[in-house]
Amino acid sequence: MKVLVTGGAGFIGSHVVDMLVNKGHEVFSIDDMSGGFWRNINPSCKFEKINLVDKEKTSEFVKKIQPEIIFHLAADATEGRSQFTPINCTERNYNAFLHTLVPAIKTKRLKRFVAISSMSIYGAQKPPFSEEMRPCPEDIYGVSKTAMEETLKILADVYGFEYCIMRPHNVYGIRQNIADPYRNVIGIFINQLLGGRKYYIYGDGKQKRAFSHINDVAPYIVMAGFSKNCKNEVFNVGPSEEYSINHVSGLILKSFFGSLDKVPENQKPEHIPDRPKEVKNAYCTNSKIVKIMGYKTSIGLEDGIGEMIDWAKNLGYQKPRYLHELEIENQLTPKTWKEKLL
Numbered sequence: 001m002k003v004l005v006t007g008g009a010g011f012i013g014s015h016v017v018d019m020l021v022n023k024g025h026e027v028f029s030i031d032d033m034s035g036g037f038w039r040n041i042n043p044s045c046k047f048e049k050i051n052l053v054d055k056e057k058t059s060e061f062v063k064k065i066q067p068e069i070i071f072h073l074a075a076d077a078t079e080g081r082s083q084f085t086p087i088n089c090t091e092r093n094y095n096a097f098l099h100t101l102v103p104a105i106k107t108k109r110l111k112r113f114v115a116i117s118s119m120s121i122y123g124a125q126k127p128p129f130s131e132e133m134r135p136c137p138e139d140i141y142g143v144s145k146t147a148m149e150e151t152l153k154i155l156a157d158v159y160g161f162e163y164c165i166m167r168p169h170n171v172y173g174i175r176q177n178i179a180d181p182y183r184n185v186i187g188i189f190i191n192q193l194l195g196g197r198k199y200y201i202y203g204d205g206k207q208k209r210a211f212s213h214i215n216d217v218a219p220y221i222v223m224a225g226f227s228k229n230c231k232n233e234v235f236n237v238g239p240s241e242e243y244s245i246n247h248v249s250g251l252i253l254k255s256f257f258g259s260l261d262k263v264p265e266n267q268k269p270e271h272i273p274d275r276p277k278e279v280k281n282a283y284c285t286n287s288k289i290v291k292i293m294g295y296k297t298s299i300g301l302e303d304g305i306g307e308m309i310d311w312a313k314n315l316g317y318q319k320p321r322y323l324h325e326l327e328i329e330n331q332l333t334p335k336t337w338k339e340k341l342l
């Protein structure tokens with residue numbers, strides 16, 4: 001089939017493209033390279049560098065290729081930063097989504113739109129989060145993902161195409177942008193160690209998160225585009241085990257240095273104040289995806305971290321890629337970004 005993957009030069013998107021290419025589909029991909037890498041682009045997909053915030057260019061491209069299935073992964077996913085960049089977050093996560101979807105509807109060829117949302121839509125409700133809970137986002141990123149989800153359901157109903165919404169956990173693994181100083185806790189920690197530096201843990205580190213290896217996410221996103229059972233459904237994606245950031249930090253240090261006793265004094269993590277609006281505990285139930293898509297966790301956190309560290313050591317330290325200036329700031333802006341500590 002003719003499929004379009006937005007964010008195809010990014011971490012999750014590039015794995016999704018690879019799988020679709022391997023399945024023999026005609027794959028088109030868009031990315032503006034704000035967070036993606038040329039090395040991630042599959043040579044067998046038809047790639048175009050476009051910023052989806054550009055309504056005209058996006059519309060022209062979508063109308064030209066007439067995709068039957070769209071996997072929408074492009075986003076500015078810097079959740080903790082979204083309070084300080086509300087305009088950019090809305091443009092890249094909500095407007096960009098509409099700029100992709102609306103021309104696709106107009107072609108009358110669109111069969112299904114797979115939207116990659118996030119657990120941020122659940123906000124500070126009591127975990128574990130289940131799909132029946134109503135969205136109640138705590139941050140601007142979560143608001144933008146909630147708006148995308150709700151708009152998608154309305155337009156699918158009015159214009160008669162199918163949708164599937166996927167809400168992954170913290171995804172990690174090979175090809176993650178470890179140069180991103182705003183997000184991807186595992187990637188940031190590893191990159192700091194590669195640079196011979198320490199990393200910073202926001203708050204007491206007891207906040208809990210669930211982590212998904214990329215191999216336990218990308219195949220289910222692909223399935224969401226084709227399976228009859230996924231039509232007009234919403235899924236949490238990932239394992240149900242949750243871990244504190246301190247625990248994850250210990251696993252990384254152990255794997256990186258071979259043992260916790262070998263961590264150099266100047267590379268021991270430092271705790272700094274919490275980020276504003278950061279949800280303390282965010283993990284969810286996965287019983288729906290287990291039942292409907294046959295989800296099974298194939299790689300545990302310790303092994304997955306070991307694999308990612310091997311890959312990252314090979315890649316080497318990456319100079320952090322700070323994005324454009326924050327739109328608004330105050331005393332709550334984390335010093336890691338204000339002072340560019342990473």
Ligand SMILES: NC(=O)c1ccc[n+]([C@@H]2O[C@H](COP(=O)([O-])OP(=O)(O)OC[C@H]3O[C@@H](n4cnc5c(N)ncnc54)[C@H](O)[C@@H]3O)[C@@H](O)[C@H]2O)c1
Nearest residue numbers: 007010011012031032034035036051052074075077170171
């Ligand atoms: N990684 C996670 O832990 C996680 C968890 C939940 C949800 N998600 C969602 O999954 C999707 C992919 O995330 P990822 O971790 O692979 O991030 P990523 O940054 O590696 O990939 C996103 C890609 O989108 C591109 N992009 C951003 N804005 C764009 C624009 N306006 N036009 C064109 N391309 C644009 C970036 O260049 C990047 O290559 C995002 O929608 C994100 O919100 C990720």
